[in-house]
Amino acid sequence: MVFKTNIYKKSPAVIQNLFLTGRGAIYNLLRQGRTFNKVYSELESTEYLDSPRIRELQNRRLNLLLQHAYENVPYYNRLFNRLGILPSDIETIEDLGKLPFLTKEDVRRNPKDFLTRDAKKFLLKKSFTNGTSGKPLRLHRDLYSINFENASWWRQRRWGGVNFSDRIAVLREEEIVPFDIKSPPFWRYSVFEKKIFLSGYHLCEENIRYYVKAIEEFKPRAIEAEPSSLYILSSFIKKMGISLHLTSLKAIFTSSEVLLDKHRELIGRVFTVPIYDFYGNAERVTAIGTCEKGSYHVFPEYGIAEFLPLKDTAGKMEIVGTNLHNYAMPLVRYRTGDMAEFSEKDCRCRRRSQVIKKIHGRIADFLISQDGRFIYADACYMILRGVKDLVASQIIQEAMDRIRIKFVPGENFSEEGEKRLVDNVKTYMGSGVDVVLEEDSSLLSNREAKYRPFVSHVSRRFDI
């Protein structure tokens, strides 16, 4: 990534704008060319298919993918041989049960085993994500799948009334503006993409008016952001009583993290436009996004989603995905480790793809009380309730009766805050739970900690 290079970091803002514009031009070339246009128009034509035709389309693409995997991907060749079946034995999605689930650890152990033999034919992009054990997982994607993903995003943007020529403000935790810059501008521009990139790292009370002014002057049609960054911006705007002048704004698109109810509520109240959320995963096996009626839909052309019931989770299921387009590294029945609640209802938008009631985030991101209750995302934050001036924190359940809270105290954090943390844990999780408090300034630069405010090392025992 360009902004991680020293030359970018040391350049003045005007040169950084050129870098980002150059990056945007390359993106447009690779992700918005002929392949993109083809996929995008296909996605437009399949948007309102009825359920049988969605199934038919998925079955056809699944057959092609499995045939390719059997012939070219060592892991799948061995797997089919071991099971004594051929790809043709899996005619429909219902037959997928003949194949075992795939876990992060399976892939992490030997990622090359999942790479197609003719990988050189594809233009590949490498990426990394964290495995369940915290060790990195190496993933490969081909150009077609990158285009497919991009086309899926654009289709959802269209649902929000945003088109290719519209301006978009992006607020993400990328180091677009180096940390050590202390004065505005805390944003950079990418000219061809028509985007302003706002730093997610310079959001503090004294800078907020600069951010608001920059966004207002840019006149974006949409804002794209990680929920937590936009939530921080919204909190300051509300706290400081700033009234926004953003008549151009039509929609907000969130992704990369779970959009909590409190995020949705505050962001909606401050910006007064609909919020479209997108759920994806680094392995690119499933994509789920909200429509203009606010329901989460599985994007059925993108991948096949299965929902695996887990014990003791009150209807929450694990999302299992099979990507249908990444021929460079096919992953079939991949357990994402993320949880969702399935809905039987059809959506009023007339799209007949599966509707998801709610996305809950990772299985490992839940805490379990001493009496065995699962404590989910929003409720986990109860532990931080009433604690003043905590800059960052990560709550780790090491055992059923031990919680470690790593934290970075602000100037006004006091012993009373420490006491409150301990009391809250005992109230919500059980009076016999030991609480270990540990100051850890590395949280501020640790991306993993930001995405995983709650970590459980005991949830595995409650797995299927």
Ligand SMILES: [Zn+2]
């Ligand atoms: Zn809908």
